[in-house]
Amino acid sequence: MSRQSELAFAHQEQIIAIGDRLARRAARIWRQERDLPDLNLSWMHVAPMLQELVAAAQIEAASLSQPYLDAIDESYNFVPAQASIEPQVFSNVMGDGREVAPALYGAVTNTKTFIGRGMEAGRAFEAGANFIAAVASAALHDMSRNADRVLAAGKTYTRYIRVVNGSACSRCAILAGMYSGPDAFLRHVSCQCGVVPITINVKTPAGLHDSPGVYFDSLSKAEQDRRFTNAGAEAIRQGANPVSVVNARRGAYGIGYSGHSNLPNVNRASLHPIVIGVRADGTPLQVYATTEGTTARGAFYKGEQKAQQHATSQDRYRRTTTLRLMPEQIAKMAGNDPERWRALLIRYGYLDAPR
Numbered sequence: 001m002s003r004q005s006e007l008a009f010a011h012q013e014q015i016i017a018i019g020d021r022l023a024r025r026a027a028r029i030w031r032q033e034r035d036l037p038d039l040n041l042s043w044m045h046v047a048p049m050l051q052e053l054v055a056a057a058q059i060e061a062a063s064l065s066q067p068y069l070d071a072i073d074e075s076y077n078f079v080p081a082q083a084s085i086e087p088q089v090f091s092n093v094m095g096d097g098r099e100v101a102p103a104l105y106g107a108v109t110n111t112k113t114f115i116g117r118g119m120e121a122g123r124a125f126e127a128g129a130n131f132i133a134a135v136a137s138a139a140l141h142d143m144s145r146n147a148d149r150v151l152a153a154g155k156t157y158t159r160y161i162r163v164v165n166g167s168a169c170s171r172c173a174i175l176a177g178m179y180s181g182p183d184a185f186l187r188h189v190s191c192q193c194g195v196v197p198i199t200i201n202v203k204t205p206a207g208l209h210d211s212p213g214v215y216f217d218s219l220s221k222a223e224q225d226r227r228f229t230n231a232g233a234e235a236i237r238q239g240a241n242p243v244s245v246v247n248a249r250r251g252a253y254g255i256g257y258s259g260h261s262n263l264p265n266v267n268r269a270s271l272h273p274i275v276i277g278v279r280a281d282g283t284p285l286q287v288y289a290t291t292e293g294t295t296a297r298g299a300f301y302k303g304e305q306k307a308q309q310h311a312t313s314q315d316r317y318r319r320t321t322t323l324r325l326m327p328e329q330i331a332k333m334a335g336n337d338p339e340r341w342r343a344l345l346i347r348y349g350y351l352d353a354p355r
């Protein structure tokens with residue numbers, strides 16, 4: 001194990017612990033309301049609590065980026081460019097730019113749908129709890145990874161390795177590898193993979209995996225069997241490519257990689273700054289969002305747009321009224337140019353660094 005892999009796995013474990021605790025607490029808040037007959041009414045009560053809980057966990061996780069990456073710098077004897085992030089900038093938003101409470105509101109619609117299909121109310125409510133836990137956890141992991149990647153970009157790292165370790169992420173084994181620049185980070189729902197930046201001339205630090213085969217070989221036989229199924233693991237041990245084995249199984253698991261493909265196309269002209277807080281020095285903390293003009297590809301956004309026209313203030317916990325400009329969209333704007341990405345991250349409020 002290299003110092004870098006020790007740091008990366010320790011960081012990932014901390015984030016997974018925060019995510020697991022968040023998921024449990026969020027589901028518990030949802031369950032408190034189960035006796036109320038009117039789900040919409042109870043949502044107005046629990047939504048602010050859930051939103052606050054998720055935001056606090058996101059801030060806690062984003063606060064760990066700085067010590068993590070400072071230690072990584074030191075492990076390489078790398079003197080980075082000056083950069084810091086404001087953890088709050090990585091809170092109160094989903095990885096795809098939606099607000100958190102409206103994303104969690106799916107628990108209400110799901111529960112109603114299940115009940116409508118004849119599911120027993122208790123079970124339907126529990127399905128809602130699972131939804132809440134999964135979405136809260138996704139909000140945490142996506143934004144923690146964003147914080148790490150934005151800060152790493154600020155420090156002028158241009159390459160990173162995916163940290164595949166969480167047991168939820170055997171499917172990500174086939175994505176093990178080295179990435180350059182601001183390339184999009186593929187992930188599935190509840191993906192717990194992390195990132196560790198590497199310097200230009202460094203070989204893959206021991207303990208990290210720069211290919212699916214290397215990742216597979218790093219596991220014990222029991223772990224190989226557990227994560228790839230007995231038959232799948234045996235096929236790989238006999239020489240099958242892990243990528244084709246996992247891809248063959250993918251259908252069975254219903255996995256579609258989400259991520260940058262779900263992001264709405266934010267039209268630069270429709271962006272406007274929104275103030276989300278205050279810095280220690282009293283200046284406003286600003287990010288960018290759009291309320292319109294998202295030429296959405298998916299039906300979701302089209303439906304969302306329509307609903308927004310009738311949005312009232314009471315709806316703020318049920319409908320997304322603003323879509324935040326996210327680091328991955330900024331990467332697209334930058335055209336995969338790391339320097340431009342860094343400059344745009346500064347301009348759009350994600351990164352504090354000298355230009």
Ligand SMILES: [Zn+2]
Binds near residue numbers: 188
């Ligand atoms: Zn993953």
